[in-house]
Amino acid sequence: PSMSVFTVVIQNAAPRERLGTATSTLTFLRQVGGVVGLAVAGTVFTQNLSTQLPKQLSAAHLPSQLTAHVTGSGAFSENNIASVGNLGQTILQAVPAAARPAIEPYLGQIVHALHDAMSLALGGVFWVALVGAVLGFLATLVIRELPLRGSGRAAQGTTTEAPDEEREMATVG
Numbered sequence: 524p525s526m527s528v529f530t531v532v533i534q535n536a537a538p539r540e541r542l543g544t545a546t547s548t549l550t551f552l553r554q555v556g557g558v559v560g561l562a563v564a565g566t567v568f569t570q571n572l573s574t575q576l577p578k579q580l581s582a583a584h585l586p587s588q589l590t591a592h593v594t595g596s597g598a599f600s601e602n603n604i605a606s607v608g609n610l611g612q613t614i615l616q617a618v619p620a621a622a623r624p625a626i627e628p629y630l631g632q633i634v635h636a637l638h639d640a641m642s643l644a645l646g647g648v649f650w651v652a653l654v655g656a657v658l659g660f661l662a663t664l665v666i667r668e669l670p671l672r673g674s675g676r677a678a679q680g681t682t683t684e685a686p687d688e689e690r691e692m693a694t695v696g
Contacts (some may be wrong), residue, residue: 571644
């Protein structure tokens, strides 16, 4: 609902001859804001995940060599952890064949640690989103209040018809 309110605010504040420019600028800036917001959220998530994953693997009481091997092997690449299906098997396929027998008994703990790390990383993203929402709310408080315009009809005593010569050109041909 707030999206349409901001459109009305922009249309009310802009001169009539610039309504198209004003509303298209609003749409453009919304899209830029979405791109920047997504980039910031993705960066925060990735940073938090790379920090939380070793902590959660250690908290799962995995041997330290196994934790180092799993985090350094590429088993937790973006493609692997975002895949659909059995995450344990996806992780197992990503590690070298020689290391699979050592990792397989701990696979459930590894998957659980990954889920915990992702949950904690996502929590950081929500904090960033909360800060953004508060800043957005504060920005709306400084918007100047303007009386709403009328329906857009021409003022009394003026005409919206084209001059005679333009009307004649339009009917010829």
